[in-house]
Amino acid sequence: MASSEDEGSVEEKENAKKKPISAVATAWLIFYNIAMTAGWLVLAISMFRFYMDKGTHKGLYRSIQKTLKFFQTFALFELVHCALGIVRTSVLVTGVQVSSRIFMVWFITNSIKQIQNENGVLLFLVVWTVTEIIRYSYYTFNLLNHLPYFIKWARYNLFIVLYPAGVAGELLTIYAALPYVRKTAMYSLRLPNKYNVSFDYYYFLISVMCSYIPLFPQLYLHMLRQRRRVLHGEVIVEKDD
Numbered sequence: 715m716a717s718s719e720d721e722g723s724v725e726e727k728e729n730a731k732k733k734p735i736s737a738v739a740t741a742w743l744i745f746y747n748i749a750m751t752a753g754w755l756v757l758a759i760s761m762f763r764f765y766m767d768k769g770t771h772k773g774l775y776r777s778i779q780k781t782l783k784f785f786q787t788f789a790l791f792e793l794v795h796c797a798l799g800i801v802r803t804s805v806l807v808t809g810v811q812v813s814s815r816i817f818m819v820w821f822i823t824n825s826i827k828q829i830q831n832e833n834g835v836l837l838f839l840v841v842w843t844v845t846e847i848i849r850y851s852y853y854t855f856n857l858l859n860h861l862p863y864f865i866k867w868a869r870y871n872l873f874i875v876l877y878p879a880g881v882a883g884e885l886l887t888i889y890a891a892l893p894y895v896r897k898t899a900m901y902s903l904r905l906p907n908k909y910n911v912s913f914d915y916y917y918f919l920i921s922v923m924c925s926y927i928p929l930f931p932q933l934y935l936h937m938l939r940q941r942r943r944v945l946h947g948e949v950i951v952e953k954d955d
């Protein structure tokens with residue numbers, strides 16, 4: 715672990731370790747991050763205007779769902795970026811983060827209209843939106859070598875509250891979906907059938923909720939390590955995927 719006096723040399727070592735990426739990759743990442751920042755900003759403005767007009771969050775999801783689905787699905791490119799090695803992120807960490815979001819959007823909130831007005835949905839929508847505006851603007855300014863300190867500070871401090879809040883919103887939403895899923899047996903396959911396999915979406919959702927117990931602390935600890943590295947210049951040795 716480096717002391718704060720070593721910060722200069724730590725940064726130099728970190729920079730020396732960075733693999734240079736091609737101009738095309740850099741241009742693509744700048745475009746991608748600007749597009750994502752703009753997309754999440756549009757969502758923030760739409761949500762704010764909806765609430766100002768209607769004075770309630772009922773109907774909010776329905777009004778922003780197309781934009782949300784588009785930009786959250788576009789985030790699959792993040793897996794492509796780490797697989798191609800053009801960003802130095804872990805495929806595993808990014809994979810868990812992106813897949814759980816895609817799952818929440820497509821297989822829970824989009825599929826079950828009856829839960830779209832739940833408080834949990836509002837909670838994760840607000841938290842994701844704040845997080846992503848900060849995260850993608852961080853990447854954009856970083857690539858342009860003009861990163862304002864307050865964005866760096868926000869990226870590596872606000873998650874301390876936003877991450878648990880987002881997870882709470884997601885878990886509340888899945889929990890609210892359970893009675894409907896049990897009643898309708900949606901996405902479930904009962905025996906006997908021609909494939910001779912059974913699948914119960916209700917129990918699958920319960921196992922997804924349980925998987926937050928081992929996975930979320932690992933993501934949170936990963937972010938705390940990143941925070942120490944970026945804000946305090948500590949050298950963190952992480953195991954490869």
Ligand SMILES: CCCCCCCCCCCCC[C@@H](O)CC(=O)SCCNC(=O)CCNC(=O)[C@H](O)C(C)(C)COP(=O)(O)OP(=O)(O)OC[C@H]1O[C@@H](n2cnc3c(N)ncnc32)[C@H](O)[C@@H]1OP(=O)(O)O
Pocket residue numbers: 732743747801802803804807808810811813814815817841842845849853854856857873876877878879880881884922925926929930933936937940
């Ligand atoms: C099929 C059903 C599956 C169900 C699974 C259920 C399991 C669920 C468990 C947990 C669920 C999490 C739920 C989650 O949705 C909740 C929320 O998000 S709530 C909102 C708060 N969230 C956050 O604050 C998210 C914080 N997390 C992260 O940011 C992530 O860990 C991650 C996005 C994965 C980032 O990971 P990592 O630390 O590896 O990346 P860095 O940002 O530090 O970047 C590392 C370097 O790469 C550069 N980089 C990365 N991306 C880009 C990019 N797009 N453009 C340019 N550069 C990029 C970055 O600058 C760093 O470079 P350097 O080291 O050189 O500075």
